[in-house]
Amino acid sequence: MSVPHAPGFLLLRRAGGVWGIANAAVSGLARQNGGYRIATGGGALAADEILGVVESLAVRPAALVMRRFWPEATAGLAVHGALPVVMVDPSRPPAALRFEDGEGETDEGRD
């Protein structure tokens, strides 16, 4: 599966939520057993499902009050369709997105 190196955002589902990452930060995308491994400059991320690529998103800063109850860094929040999207800061991805070596062997794709 190829990754378009163009302006826009890759949308993915992981741990019950929808996440977005800037296409420019993605260097590769590969199938893994039952999911995906996404290569970024900040490390590999894991996805349960790839929802697609969108050209633009209206990204808003995350509310400060969220920091009190959720310690992860984000690049902001957005909405796609009726789904809230957490934008991933590839240099500080949430723990739920970090690809673990034991998640499965890559079976196709490229980095």
Added chain:
Amino acid sequence: MAEPVASTSGNGNDNRRARLEGTHLLVRAGEYACALPLAAVRRVVRALAVHPLPGAAGELEGLAEFGGEPLPILNLARLINASPGANPSYPVTVVVWVGPPEARETIGFTADAALEVVHVPADAIVAGDGGFLQGEAPVGGEVVRILNLEALGRDL
């Protein structure tokens, strides 16, 4: 003693201002009734679909979409350490402003029910922790928690 807003009216601008500042929306959150400053309440809607945030504290249920915008959703009962009540028949999301006026943010509270709008005079409030829990006051035979939504955004 607090009273329903519709039952009285103030005289003069000072009275009206005082009444507006003391006007609250009562909501049920677990075992407690809570009073939210009405000026900070934007909407009350049927409970929104919430998408969880992995790793979040229990107070933060997740994110919802509201009016095309992402909306953090906090569990009001968890915020005030209330024991869960019976399964609510008409749970709601109360969309509010939190934080100081110059830096307010929009969030949603999950609550078991929206009850009524009441006036709670400042002198009826027994001081609480000085933060999010402003204090307690008697309303209609029940002691309710008076919440300070500016403090929720401030106490970070």
